[in-house]
Amino acid sequence: MDDLKIFIGGHWRHGSGNPMQSQFPADGSINATLNAASLDDLQDAIEAGERAWRDPAWRHSLPHIRAKILHKVADLIESRVDDLAQMQSRDNGKPLAEARGLVMSAAGTARYFAAACELLEGELPTPRQPDLLTLSRYEPLGVVAAITPWNSPIASEMQKVAPAIAAGNAVILKPAEATPLMALELARIFEQAGLPAGLLSVLPGKGSVIGDALARHPKVRKISFTGGTTTGRHLAHVAAEKLIPASLELGGKSPTIVLDDADIEQAARGICYGIFSSAGQACIAGSRLFIHESLYAPLMARLLELTRGLRVGHPFAPGTHVGPLISASHRQSVLAYVELARREGGRVRGGGETPADPNLANGSFFLPTIIEGLNNSARTCQEEIFGPVLVAMPFRDEATLIREANDSVYGLAAGIWTRDTGRALRLSEQLEAGTVWINTYKVFAISTPFGGFKESGLGREKGIQGLKAWMQQKSIYLATGNSVNHWCD
DSSP states (O other), X not given: OEEEOEEETTEEEOOSSOEEEEEOTTTOOEEXXXXXXXHHHHHHHHHHHHHHHHSHHHHXXXXXXXXXXXXXXHHHHHTTHHHHHHXXXXXXXXXXXXXXHHHHHXXXXXXXXXXXXXHOOOXXXXXXXXXXXXXXXXXXXXXXXXEOOSSSHHHHHHHHHHHHHHTTOEEEEEOOTTOOHHHHHHHHHHHHTTOOTTSEEEOOSOXXXXXXXHHHOTTEEEEEEESOHHHHHHHHHHXXXXXXOEEEEOOOOOEEEEOTTOOHHHHHHHHHHHHHGGGGOSXXXXXXXEEETTTHHHHHHHHHHHHHTOOBOOTTSTTOOBOOOSOHHHHHHHHHHHHHHHHTTOEEEEOOSOOOOGGGTTSOOOOOEEEESOOTTSHHHHSOOOSSEEEEEEEOOHHHHHHHHTOSSEESEEEEEOSXXXXXXXXXXXXXXXXXXXXOOSOOOTTSOBOOEETTEESOBSHHHHHHTTEEEEEEEEEOSOOOOOTTX
């Protein structure tokens, strides 16, 4: 068991806050102990960040210098894929195969934004008068806050830190309280890659203490948060009071739609992956399933068959499909929703309980669960469960389908399964969701913007806009003639 230091302004030191632990969800063992960051640690990190981003050596560094650091970060990550994947698994219980994918995604994110910062150009608007030239350029914001979730730490953290650094900012990273390991290791990797001291600090601790104080600090010029909608709404209020930008990637209750001409095998396998990978602990999990009534019986039969065949087990065991939930308390929350579904009139067709395997008794495991017999207005269909729970509902006509699919406060993602791509595209235009997958699900590209509609968030990560989101635009007017303003004659 390690006793971890935290990273403040380029220095490793013990936090001066309360003791905390990193716990392995598979068996409850302790990965590491550490002291959380205190408000004094936060102040030191922000002061160091303020000095670092204003330092002319960094402020005036050319894009290829920042790109070189990010490429080195990617190299270091790729050289350590296996041990970083194990650390990610110990951090939050993801099966090794999923964790490895997240590690590779983090490396790809670093490389993308390394390239993007070199290609980012200002603008030269069309002149509106003959002796006046206008320019527009992008500049860093300053000290920025990145607050990340526990479900995919290394990927979520790199999606914020990489573009923020590429843009020239200093980043204060506040990881989820449950998963400090990856954030601290990323700090070590950035340090090894040659990032100047002060440009990245990592402050583990409670969101209600460190996260809130970070967001409220007068020198923090942007808040980027991924997590629950309640916290996101609070941070939006904080940002509004400060008149600073906020990027919020929040909850979801994503509909998956199976049209009457869909390939049953393709759809069943895609649905299974979309809800049960990561044990359903994903904001984009396809947790509401709408099946055309003509396919309902055969698709449900195949889906139940696949679900019962999923291997629930230790994240390090070969072939594990579904690892543990993040904690015992979270598992209890998921179980409470299953019990609520029963009270609402739902029928649990598979799962709905903890595994019987005594080898899994010490971990926070929960069986993949399918519920039917509810309508879309049930709480189980409206509230984010964040676990391996799928609610299936038949539909008859497309108008009703669209109305019910959009009947949610959330609008993060959606999936469509059909052989008719034209129909799918028309349907995608009617869905209130930031991402729509057609004949696939839960695939991503760092070059493609990601974010939500409605209460699923504000702003976008990834893509070139994901870099500009960490910058502010300045316009410059240059008079090219020698004319004199005669207003005061």
